[in-house]
Amino acid sequence: MELAELIIAGDRRAIARGISLVESQAPAARELVAALYPHAGRAHIVGITGAPGVGKSTLVNALALDYRRRGARVGIVAVDPSSPFSGGAILGDRIRMRDLAGDPGVFVRSMASRGNLGGLARATVDAVTVLDAAGFETILVETVGAGQAEVEIAQAAHTVAVVQVPGMGDDIQAIKAGLLEIADVLVVNKGDQDGADQAVAVLEAMLSLAPPRVGPSGDAWTPPVLKAIATQGAGIAPLAQAIAEHAAYLERSGQGQQNDQARAARELHQAVREALWERFLAQAGSELAAAVQRVRDRQIDPYTAAEQLLRDAEP
Amino acid sequence: MLPLVATQALEVIPAMTNRIRVLIAKPGLDGHDRGAKVIARALRDAGMEVIYTGLRQTPEMIAEAALQEDADLVGLSILSGAHMTLVPRVLQQMRQQGLAEIPLVVGGIIPPDDAVALKALGVAEVFGPGTPTTEVIAFVQRAAGARP
The missing domain is CATH 3.40.50.300 (P-loop containing nucleotide triphosphate hydrolases)
Incomplete structure (x- = not known):
């Protein structure tokens, strides 16, 4: 079984x-x-x-x-x-x-x-x-x-x-x-x-x-x-x-139903976030590490770096 | 290790999965739990999850806890001298629960002859007073890591 x-x-x-x-x-x-x-x-x-x-x-x-x-x-x-x-x-x-x-x-x-x-x-x-x-x-x-x-x-x-x-x-x-x-x-x-x-x-x-x-x-x-x-x-x-x-x-x-709905939404949203993150890591893990260095050295800010990484990682 | 484990939520998940889980129990009636606590703390500091059951556990309670907690290894601390009575009963209860493959180790004041006898019964290791915690940690990592 x-x-x-x-x-x-x-x-x-x-x-x-x-x-x-x-x-x-x-x-x-x-x-x-x-x-x-x-x-x-x-x-x-x-x-x-x-x-x-x-x-x-x-x-x-x-x-x-x-x-x-x-x-x-x-x-x-x-x-x-x-x-x-x-x-x-x-x-x-x-x-x-x-x-x-x-x-x-x-x-x-x-x-x-x-x-x-x-x-x-x-x-x-x-x-x-x-x-x-x-x-x-x-x-x-x-x-x-x-x-x-x-x-x-x-x-x-x-x-x-x-x-x-x-x-x-x-x-x-x-x-x-x-x-x-x-x-x-x-x-x-x-x-x-x-x-x-x-x-x-x-x-x-x-x-x-x-x-x-x-x-x-x-x-x-x-x-x-x-x-x-x-x-x-x-x-x-x-x-x-x-x-x-x-x-x-x-x-x-009816509060229970409303709570269940909110709970389902949260669980799904979290699952989507995690799945996206994993996919991103698989695709752009090495670029991410390099970007961390650049952020540390203040060559770029985290927000711009994130935008760039996401643009490059898109299929 | 990383002092930042708790603040890097997503990144550290791989590091935080598949921890070794050890059940530490004190069977019988003696109330001296300092040794058990020292070992529990040492295993914790070695990165393991230690389920500490407290004093006066019956063999039935220990086997049940090992099952529910899906322990990778069970450690008993016995200072009462009743090890030749208690340990075989714990082994028997664990076999009854289908946990024969989970290593059982015993710590405490165990005369050498008894240690040999306990190992013959199926105890994986016996640790006497003064055993360095590093030795216990190394053994637990080996024994628990070998589990399928």
């Missing part, structure tokens, strides 16, 4: 090999995605993001347990950063996910960001496609510890939960321009610590100032702010409930 068929049949070894293949970005990876693509698109994809140390992995662990109690199969992709120097990575998210061991309804995969800066790896979306095609109904995507600009998850997931902790004080102000804007659900984790209620109040106040998010049907979505203690499983059922409500809202309001 081919790899794609084995994945669709739910073979766990094949799923693991398939994810490695899409990570390698080899030509065969595209064939695999092509074979799986028609079988994917059924899963609800939930992004979990937030600063390092807020408890994302622990929350994913608790959330996955909750989904398992309801019978849904859960795929998990957890992204950690690659070293910008060696390219290596320590992937430690499994440490907090030990409760999920031994459950055939769960598949956990760690991924290194491999130089991508948006909070995910370049192949994360394709890894999600592999899990989706394999029949996992809910897929949890944990981003690298995110600051302000790691908002790629908003494009990759249907529902994004942004995790915060009490005591970030004025830091909350700093974060709110980037991450909080993409939140469909907000979670104040470590809710037993001092200042948890205050953190909830600050977030709610911030949300009350934001313009309402209205879907095509006129339905509005206001991100709920939930308190949780992930290590104890407290507040997890309401979080799962809020995620389900957001999924229902996407369906009801």
Whole structure:
């Protein structure tokens, strides 16, 4: 049987090999995605993001347990950063996910960001496609510890939960321009610590100032702010409930369809950009290297050099 | 290596693909994970992706993680003296999961006779205290690189 068929049949070894293949970005990876693509698109994809140390992995662990109690199969992709120097990575998210061991309804995969800066790896979306095609109904995507600009998850997931902790004080102000804007659900984790209620109040106040998010049907979505203690499983059922409500809202309001359209456009545009770049490199790689030298020596500016290279590379 | 890997998004993709993936696990009950962390860090600095599972892993958990993570090599750190019990069970679980071809290495306090016995059982290499990390890195690169 081919790899794609084995994945669709739910073979766990094949799923693991398939994810490695899409990570390698080899030509065969595209064939695999092509074979799986028609079988994917059924899963609800939930992004979990937030600063390092807020408890994302622990929350994913608790959330996955909750989904398992309801019978849904859960795929998990957890992204950690690659070293910008060696390219290596320590992937430690499994440490907090030990409760999920031994459950055939769960598949956990760690991924290194491999130089991508948006909070995910370049192949994360394709890894999600592999899990989706394999029949996992809910897929949890944990981003690298995110600051302000790691908002790629908003494009990759249907529902994004942004995790915060009490005591970030004025830091909350700093974060709110980037991450909080993409939140469909907000979670104040470590809710037993001092200042948890205050953190909830600050977030709610911030949300009350934001313009309402209205879907095509006129339905509005206001991100709920939930308190949780992930290590104890407290507040997890309401979080799962809020995620389900957001999924229902996407369906009801037409917002989901609109998001899917935008996502499809972005994925296609990116694929076109990459294909063009590869073709250009194959055609004009040596001219490119020479042009880099000329730009470095200020014999030419980058814009003019680019125009020249593209003109020469045209068939 | 290049200090600019992360800022050259498109150009570095070839360099960032096909990384060696190593699973580092501590089976059994001892809580001494400094050695495991030192090795994990050294392999990371050698450009590998190291999946670190943490303490008190059962043989079943280790084999399952190796499968899901599609590890190229599995490293166990054992300082409890229980290696002759734990390692054969990890090997057995890995065979059950169809991972017999993935090299398993063991680090920790392993008497020489036991090291010979473990290798006879199918362990690829045993590293004792004081092994230079460069030696471990070279072995892992060779063993993981040989995988089909």
